[in-house]
Amino acid sequence: MPERPYPALGTLLVVNGQHHDDQPNAAKTKAVLSGIQPTGAVHLGNYLGALRWWVDFQDRYNAFYCVVDLHALTVPGDPAELSRATLTMATLLMAAGLGPERCTLFVQSHVHEHAELAWLLECTASMGELSRMTQFKDKSSKESEESARVGLFAYPVLMAADILLYQADLVPVGDDQRQHLELTRDLAQRWNARYGETFTVPEAAIPPAGGGARIMDLQDPVHKMSKSSASDAGLISLFDDPKVIERKIKRAVTDLDPPGPGAVRWGPQAKPGVSNLLELLATLRGGKPDDIAAGYESYGKLKSDAAEAVLELVVPLQERYRELARDPGAVRSVLAVGASRAGEVAARTMDAARSAIGLLPR
Secondary structure (H helix, E strand, O other): OOOOOOOOOOOEEEEOOEEEEOOOOOOOOOEEEEEEOOOOOOEHHHHHHHHHHHHHHOOOOEEEEEEOOOHHHHOOOOHHHHHHHHHHHHHHHHHHOOOOOOOEEEEHHHOOHHHHHHHHHHOOOOHHHHHOOHHHHHHHHOOOOOOOOHHHHHHHHHHHHHHHHOOOOEEEOOHHHHHHHHHHHHHHHHHHHHHOOOOOOOEEEEOOOOOOOOOEOOOOOOOEOOOOOOOOOOOOEOOOOHHHHHHHHHOOOOOOOOOOOOOOOOOOOOOHHHHHHHHHHHHHHOOOHHHHHOOOOOHHHHHHHHHHHHHHHHHHHHHHHHHHHOOHHHHHHHHHHHHHHHHHHHHHHHHHHHHHHOOOOO
């Protein structure tokens, strides 16, 4: 598939509230780390809000990307399905444009230092700060804290280990992970103050406004598109059949205004459904949502064009995925190379961490 099946992302990033203009193809002096769990359907919101930035970042930074299978163990699951889903996710990431010559792509559990550093950081974190993590509160409330796994409680510390192992300068995060990144920063600063400078304190890399970071549910457009939604009617999976995708978009919620001049207009608060479709078009074809709105008088035409734009992205990606999936051995080889590269960096960090905290050298 094309390297960028969407308008150029530009060079502006927002990092901890400050603007940074990073030029493509510049010397890769900074490291970036991100991971994705091999659970649930990877949907259009994931791609536009995260994966396409991963593709872009690999030409700007020393990029480490991992399928975080250890994180998937925080909730019960089928072992055979986890293994299958991990390979599927890695194949999809390659289909999206991640390549071993441009980034380090690997499976988290293939680098044992992730678990080892997590333990050292668990001995640095406090119960109080972990108990304040919003995601633990939300997920444990669906069952009970008594039955929630310890791994779910400690999950943010493993995430911190993922980041700090590779001395990441930048971490692309959405709103739901900002709290975890702040914990990572706190742990790095605390460790460095107690034991000496060991870890780079990472910054959050946030796409600029209009970067497609918030694609909303097609049936419930006041909420973000999410694989945890009760129904998939408003979610576009990257594996959905093209006809299913077209049908979902054409059934997308708009509003009660009758069609006609001015009915199609940008306004996320007053017209969330229409605005979501305009955001999709703007993200995939360029332009500003309010400018695009001026070209439409009917919801039907807006939906038709939005469906066409989405299919222009998804169909080539699916074709590339099927091509790669025919040779799983080649995908595994890429992951093995990635794990070897990642392991070299992780080993250096772990040696420094062991020495700093006082563990006896082997």
